[in-house]
Amino acid sequence: METSNNGSRQPDIGDRRKALNRRVLDDRRKADDRRSGHDRRNGRDRRSGWGKIEQHLLRGALAASASIVFQFSRPFTIILGYVDLLLSSSKEEHTKQKLFIIKEQLEKISEILDSFREVETFQTKDFDGIDILDTNNLLEAEPDELDRKIL
Amino acid sequence: MLNLINMEVLLFDSTRDQLLMMEEILKRIGCRVTLVMSEYECFAKLMNRRYDLVIFDHGIPGLDIAAFVAQLETIDRCMSVAMMVTLPSRFYEEKYGCSGIDFLIFKPFGYKEILLLAREAFQYSLKLRKAS
Numbered sequence: 001m002e003t004s005n006n007g008s009r010q011p012d013i014g015d016r017r018k019a020l021n022r023r024v025l026d027d028r029r030k031a032d033d034r035r036s037g038h039d040r041r042n043g044r045d046r047r048s049g050w051g052k053i054e055q056h057l058l059r060g061a062l063a064a065s066a067s068i069v070f071q072f073s074r075p076f077t078i079i080l081g082y083v084d085l086l087l088s089s090s091k092e093e094h095t096k097q098k099l100f101i102i103k104e105q106l107e108k109i110s111e112i113l114d115s116f117r118e119v120e121t122f123q124t125k126d127f128d129g130i131d132i133l134d135t136n137n138l139l140e141a142e143p144d145e146l147d148r149k150i151l
Numbered sequence: 152m153l154n155l156i157n158m159e160v161l162l163f164d165s166t167r168d169q170l171l172m173m174e175e176i177l178k179r180i181g182c183r184v185t186l187v188m189s190e191y192e193c194f195a196k197l198m199n200r201r202y203d204l205v206i207f208d209h210g211i212p213g214l215d216i217a218a219f220v221a222q223l224e225t226i227d228r229c230m231s232v233a234m235m236v237t238l239p240s241r242f243y244e245e246k247y248g249c250s251g252i253d254f255l256i257f258k259p260f261g262y263k264e265i266l267l268l269a270r271e272a273f274q275y276s277l278k279l280r281k282a283s
Contacts, residue, residue, distance in 0.1 A: 073258035084262035
C-alpha cells in the first residue's frame with residue numbers, strides 16, 4: 001500500500017547525481033570568488049586568540065608597576081627634597097645622622113622603584129608561598145645609556 | 152663655575168606641595184622663583200618677564216604638553232624647558248623627542264639633581280641667547 005502523498009509528481013528527469021554535466025550550467029560561484037582557507041583567515045586569525053598568556057601577564061604587570069611608580073613618585077620626591085633641605089641646614093650632629101639614615105633608606109626605595117620602571121619580562125619568584133614579581137635581576141642591571149646622559 | 156644667582160625660574164604644577172619644595176631648593180641655590188598652578192597663569196607670567204628656565208610636571212591634568220611647549224617656544228625660543236617625569240627616558244623620547252623640551256628631570260629628585268638641572272639649563276639658555 002502506498003503511503004506517499006505525492007499528489008503532483010515532478011516529471012522524471014533521472015538521478016541528478018549521476019548526470020555528468022550537472023555543472024554545465026552557470027555555477028553560482030565564479031572561480032575568482034573562491035577563496036582558500038588561508039585567505040579567509042587574513043588579518044586576524046580568530047584561532048590565535050588574543051595572544052600568549054605571558055604577554056597578558058606582562059601587560060598586567062607593566063600596568064601595575066607603572067601605576068605604583070606614578071603614584072609613589074610625587075610624595076617620594078617631596079620627602080627626598082625636604083630631607084635634603086634639612087640636611088643642608090641642620091647643624092646638630094645627632095639630627096644629621098638620623099637624616100642620613102632616612103636618606104639612605106629613601107635611596108633604597110628609589111632603587112626599588114627604578115626596578116619597577118624597568119620591568120620588561122614577566123617573572124615571578126616564590127616568597128613564602130606567594131608569587132611576587134621578580135625584579136632582582138633588574139636591580140643588578142646597568143642603567144640605560146640614555147638615562148645616564150639625561151640627569 | 153656658573154653663577155646661578157638671579158636666574159629666573161618659572162615652576163608650573165597643578166599641586167602646591169611639590170612646588171613649595173622645589174621653590175625652597177631653588178631659592179637656596181640662589182634662583183628667583185615664580186610659582187604658577189595653571190596654564191593661563193603661566194603664559195601671563197611669561198608675557199611680563201623673561202625667564203631662563205621653565206619647569207613643569209608631566210602629570211598636570213588636562214595639559215596638552217606638545218601644544219604647551221610649542222606656545223612656550225613662540226614666546227621665548229632661548230628659554231630652557233624642563234619636564235618632571237617618572238618613567239625612563241625611552242617612554243618620552245618618541246612622544247616628545249621633537250618638541251621643545253630640553254631637559255627631563257626624573258622623579259624622585261633632590262637638592263643635587265635640581266642644582267644640576269638649574270646649572271645645565273642656565274648654561275644652555277645662555278648659549279641660545281648668545282647665538283640669537
